[in-house]
Amino acid sequence: MSAAAGGEAPGPPRGFAKRVLVTGGAGFIASHVIVSLVEDYPDYMIINLDKLDYCASLKNLETISNKQNYKFIQGDICEPHFIKLLFETEKVDIVLHFAAQTHVDLSFVHALEFTYVNVYGTHVLLSAAYEARVEKFIYVSTDEVYGGSLNEEFDESSPKQPTNPYASSKAAAECFVQSYWEQYRFPVVITRSSNVYGPHQYPEKVIPKFISLLQHNRKCCIHGSGLQKRNFLYAADVVEAFLTVLKKGKPGEIYNIGTNFEMSVAQLAKELIQLIKETNSESEMENWVDYVDDRPSNDMRYPMKSEKMHGLGWRPKVPWKEGIKKTNAIHPCTDKTPIAFAGKLSSKFCLKTSKNEEHATLPLIPTLHYRTLNLSVLNFIFLFLGKDRIMN
Numbered sequence: 001m002s003a004a005a006g007g008e009a010p011g012p013p014r015g016f017a018k019r020v021l022v023t024g025g026a027g028f029i030a031s032h033v034i035v036s037l038v039e040d041y042p043d044y045m046i047i048n049l050d051k052l053d054y055c056a057s058l059k060n061l062e063t064i065s066n067k068q069n070y071k072f073i074q075g076d077i078c079e080p081h082f083i084k085l086l087f088e089t090e091k092v093d094i095v096l097h098f099a100a101q102t103h104v105d106l107s108f109v110h111a112l113e114f115t116y117v118n119v120y121g122t123h124v125l126l127s128a129a130y131e132a133r134v135e136k137f138i139y140v141s142t143d144e145v146y147g148g149s150l151n152e153e154f155d156e157s158s159p160k161q162p163t164n165p166y167a168s169s170k171a172a173a174e175c176f177v178q179s180y181w182e183q184y185r186f187p188v189v190i191t192r193s194s195n196v197y198g199p200h201q202y203p204e205k206v207i208p209k210f211i212s213l214l215q216h217n218r219k220c221c222i223h224g225s226g227l228q229k230r231n232f233l234y235a236a237d238v239v240e241a242f243l244t245v246l247k248k249g250k251p252g253e254i255y256n257i258g259t260n261f262e263m264s265v266a267q268l269a270k271e272l273i274q275l276i277k278e279t280n281s282e283s284e285m286e287n288w289v290d291y292v293d294d295r296p297s298n299d300m301r302y303p304m305k306s307e308k309m310h311g312l313g314w315r316p317k318v319p320w321k322e323g324i325k326k327t328n329a330i331h332p333c334t335d336k337t338p339i340a341f342a343g344k345l346s347s348k349f350c351l352k353t354s355k356n357e358e359h360a361t362l363p364l365i366p367t368l369h370y371r372t373l374n375l376s377v378l379n380f381i382f383l384f385l386g387k388d389r390i391m392n
């Protein structure tokens, strides 16, 4: 474990009203959440645990890195001894668990890494948090656990039917989280959110990827027909949602964090071409689009009801036009920043998976890690995933 830059001097925890552990805090969404928590809750100590994977950047946290109520610890949620020690030394009251492998395309190529980090890592964290008797454990899941739907709107009691390895790993992790509520009444809360966009997102995800490609005078590569629709929430709205769940989320509950705003991937490409290439000509716009092979599975829509969140007083506020302008403005393109991202896109981890398409891929997790996978844990996972439908 290494404590880095800024924050507290070494020694026993000082008097803060609450000590909040945020995992994956150098990633996209959690870095926005941490900045808000550190600024808005000076009496809370915010501990950022992140292993600094390929998609992480501490630059996302530069504005708060020297604050007294912030601390960064580099470490891996998949290391039980380290995680146990962390809970013992940091006296954590609340956990916000974001850390995960998150790129759907990569999950088809590196499915076991996704199971390892997203399921086993979550179980390690959950077990240590339970032992440490933390007062709230918030698990950040995704609308993708529902699988796709054309018309049926999902609510929190809809069955989980994930259709890709990423979504399956998130659904399996949810099962572990829920089981701690069922078995021990350990106060867990699960959130399932729509696609999030905003500044600092790693350019493997569709919006920053299209922005980067267009800024480099390259075409937007669209999987399949491009008719798949996605709901997009601006990062600031999602931060508000997590702060709401932190304050008002009830133990044992699941909350959808969604929006009615949805757009097809083809339409999204058009919007970004209009914004960046400043054209409205259909034929010119077509020149900036390239249709590539579809993913092995690609859900058409994730329509979701978010009434429970509305009941807690949260609603998304930032209109698309405003959010996308802000996102584009923070993705400046110069020759010196070949990829529009605060962190570094290592060419070592770039993989060409189809025509005109580059994906950032994972550094391979050493085989040693797989040996630490407990077989009974794996059996438990496959028991859940083997079901036709995974029920809440």
Ligand SMILES: NC(=O)c1ccc[n+]([C@@H]2O[C@H](COP(=O)([O-])OP(=O)(O)OC[C@H]3O[C@@H](n4cnc5c(N)ncnc54)[C@H](O)[C@@H]3O)[C@@H](O)[C@H]2O)c1
Pocket: 023, 024, 025, 026, 027, 028, 029, 030, 049, 050, 051, 052, 053, 054, 055, 056, 057, 075, 076, 077, 078, 097, 098, 099, 100, 101, 102, 103, 117, 121, 140, 141, 142, 143, 170, 192, 193, 194, 195, 196, 197, 202
């Ligand atoms: N981005 C979205 O649109 C979206 C939508 C719904 C849910 N989610 C969920 O929100 C969470 C955050 O998503 P994001 O897009 O910000 O992710 P991200 O990929 O930007 O960040 C993930 C972070 O987790 C860290 N991490 C990965 N493995 C780790 C490990 N073993 N130990 C410690 N840290 C580790 C990485 O270093 C990185 O900083 C994820 O759980 C994801 O499933 C994301």
